[in-house]
Ligand SMILES: Cc1cc2nc3c(=O)[nH]c(=O)nc-3n(C[C@H](O)[C@H](O)[C@H](O)COP(=O)(O)O)c2cc1C
């Protein structure tokens with residue numbers, strides 16, 4: 001029996017050290033953006049179409065050349081070994097088995113080469129993308145990109161919503177600022193510029209000096225497609241198109257950065273309008289059911305990504321727990337698609353989405 005993300009969440013909460021549970025669950029500030037991500041989906045409804053003769057369905061999508069069995073990817077989340085001893089290796093095997101794309105965090109507690117190897121041990125064509133925080137020193141960013149390329153990653157997801165780190169009240173209250181002994185952000189090990197005898201693992205820097213120039217430089221140094229994660233303003237989306245970026249992720253970092261950021265599903269339509277089909281637009285934040293996936297796709301997302309539900313599956317039952325959560329998302333999305341009268345993700349169109357209480361008002 002597949003465990004729904006809500007069940008996994010309950011199990012994870014019971015099993016995890018409360019300090020680590022709060023790290024994963026928490027958000028920035030008063031956690032308004034965190035709460036709103038889920039609530040905003042509840043404010044939206046789907047108007048199903050009937051009698052469309054959609055006898056067989058296909059939930060697969062192709063994203064920048066990678067095929068995914070469903071339009072639900074694994075969002076990058078840090079420090080999986082805090083959730084389960086097998087950490088990112090378990091997540092990678094589960095994502096590969098579920099046939100979806102894993103976006104591996106630069107802040108993983110397992111090196112990217114080991115993550116891709118684990119995914120490919122299950123499915124040789126499994127796609128792994130690498131999430132990157134651009135580092136102030138170009139040679140450090142360059143070395144991270146080479147590692148991702150050598151590991152066989154097929155896209156880079158550059159997180160641009162973190163000029164500084166959000167303030168996480170739960171972590172502050174617990175005094176949780178560092179990984180426990182024995183765990184490290186393994187992609188940061190042995191990078192250029194580490195002083196002889198200095199710490200072998202560099203801290204991850206967040207820099208407010210980053211600009212479009214850094215994105216341009218990155219694009220010039222790698223053949224991999226580059227997506228920007230954390231775009232919420234339509235002008236930034238238009239600029240991304242002009243700069244030749246390959247894709248966008250509409251994200252408020254799961255409510256962990258700017259607490260005043262809008263719910264991502266509410267920001268999505270303006271980004272989709274600005275991009276006008278020129279790039280794939282992904283969304284993450286608060287996606288908890290197949291209906292949420294269907295709403296996001298109907299509003300123009302090519303796919304969504306899920307963060308915490310995957311962590312809960314991992315904490316609850318390792319590789320099997322993540323696989324259960326991902327398989328549940330696939331079947332729940334398939335069910336929503338069928339109930340909307342669709343045969344494939346492209347059948348979900350904006351006219352299906354209305355605000356609750358607003359049917360007939362042309363709310364969208
Ligand atoms: C515990 C945790 C760690 C995260 N680590 C990263 C990270 O390393 N890099 C990144 O770009 N986003 C990170 N995120 C943000 C996620 O990629 C994603 O935007 C967010 O989790 C989506 O919201 P959801 O958790 O409601 O699905 C993290 C989120 C959580 C909850």
Ligand SMILES: CCCCCCC(=O)C(=O)O
Pocket residue numbers: 078107165204205253256
């Ligand atoms: C400076 C530590 C970097 C870890 C970042 C993980 C992350 O993005 C999060 O939201 O947590």
